[in-house]
Amino acid sequence: MYHTRLAVTGVSVTVATLAASLTACGAVDKGTAASDSGHCKPSAVTLVQSGRGLENEYYVAVNAGARAFAKSLGVQGKYQWIASGGDSSKQLSQIQSILAKGGKCVVLNVDPNESSVLPAIVKAVDKSGAWLVTQWNRPNGMAPEHESAHWAAHMSVDGVPQGYATAKALFKAMGGKGAIVALQGILDNAPAQERFQGLKKALKEYPGITLLADQTAGWDRTKGQNVTQTYLTKYGRKITGIWAANDSMGLGALEAVKNAGRKGQVKIASIDGLAEAIDQIQDPSSGYVATTPSTGAAQGGLGMAIAYAAATGHINPDKEPQDHRSFYLKPMPIITRANASAVPSPTDATKLDFKDLWSQNGRPIK
């Protein structure tokens, strides 16, 4: 009798596991919450924005955008920013403790510290029935439309048009001929790869421009300065342009160019829209020609707005089309001397329309 019961338990456990794994393999796991969309009252919602830290201009803009959304609802007191400090396990435990406290009506807009921490975050959110939008990083093959309604959407910024447009502006400023060096980001980051791909696309259209060498400078200003200094001694006056995958490295390169006494002769273009880069673009003697507008406020504000809409039942994520679940933001026109003075501050979220959730959607992420 005892043995039989044990066996039965064993079988039922196996069946349960099987069932669970089948559900996991299935196209759509509806999550644990019975309903298809949220029923949270606006007053019951907690808004949480997670990113690395506010010592970084990009996250200052993200925070400003998310805060602007909270303000538009009149619930600034319910908004909180949590900083992971670049530590994935810290980020996960911060989110878990907020979920334990706030339950179903927690609205999260998360920039996962790295793609590998995302599955655990999605699982925790799904389990507690909260609502999540993610930014930038996700593991290959993992997408909101296949996982859970509670993971409302994933948005990112397409680096290819950014790299392409800034490179083209650089080449134009160089008169369509000359030689450049490129400073890359951390090579296994998707934005680093996409931006460089954009540069290569532009190079094909400008046969007069040669790429002498490319090198990672780890998104870092000092490394950008050091690598550029070394390139300037290696290639000397051959270099007439520098393309950098972000503004920090571009600004480092500018310092190296200045110290080599070649300020203005070497043109520089980069990506991200840091305030300092925009200032340099307005100074014709600097040689800085282009950057892209900051996407931080849009990612913070709209990300939060989508998750909030799901939590309050304004949208039902499962009924939304694929390009509302995984998408790139619409590419924005780059910043050059022509428009640099009119560029709004990166923390300015007044242009964002939180009623029109999909206004900034670009192409879907496959």
Add this chain to the structure above:
Amino acid sequence: MNVRLEPARAHDRRTPGRTGHAVSRPVRSVLGSHTVPTPALSVLALICLVMLFVNPAFLSPGNAGAVAEQSAVPAVLAVGLTFVILMGGIDLSLEGIMAAASMSTALLVANDHSGMNLGLWAIAVGCAVGAVLGLVAGTTVALLRVPSFIVTIGTWQIGLGIAQLLFGETPPRVTDESFRGLADSKAAGLPGIVWIALLVVALGLVLQHYTRFGRYAYVIGGSEETALLSGVPVRRYRAASFVLAGATAGLAAVMATARSGVGNVGIATGLLFTTIAGVVIGGTFLTGGRGGVLHSLVGVIVMVAIGNAMVLAGISSYVQQAVQGVIVVAAASITLWRARERMRVIK
């Protein structure tokens, strides 16, 4: 107690059996002694030799200047760190200390954030910020007897926290041209920060050879028990070594801030690796008691030269990190070759 202070090199002989040998061959005695970082210098020579064939531009005066400029900040860091390591401790906090010192310096010279304009006095403040954080670490290690490894991880976080508090929405940009000029303006073909670094190295050498602090560093690192039994106030000297390391980290942050022109929380990203690897490759033992300022200087230059040489050699970014790791391990093996036979604890 009245200890007569002689230059360290007079004490630093090899085993007695070999001493006679060394006297008869003065060249070998210099090469074989522990006071000259011969192995690290030979690694540097090897890099130069290889680069002579790969890309002779490595040896051009322009590139030598670039290597010197890029070595200046880690060299200043290494001088302070050397004394901590000589006493058998470790200081991991330099990235945090540099973050705090960089932000405070940038906000105290003329800048686009605060209305402050202390001019060059900000340099002293930058060093003081570092020294105070070093004092926190030093007293905790010395008085509470907590291992320096964990204490300095703590002060690293404290420094980062202070820097983040000071950060507004954008990094403060330095507008004080005389402060920027410290790094940029050239004398005898070398930028200002190189001269500052040389001065710090010279002071470090004086400290190491001719002061009680420097001499006791070897005694404490060689055998802390002996030092204690001989009445050396070990705790006080150990705490002082962290203050010195903090102050040099503060100065390094000032130099880096002057060079890049902004106060930056991430100003020291990756410098901990360059500096500690440099100190070890130079031949300063992590267990303490051997090595010195000159060793660390050469080690740091080796580290910077490796990075520079790889860019000049056109090695793909994708394999560079691994190649750098291999070179570091190989260089460390070469420089520590002679130490391998001794009864030595490797940690």
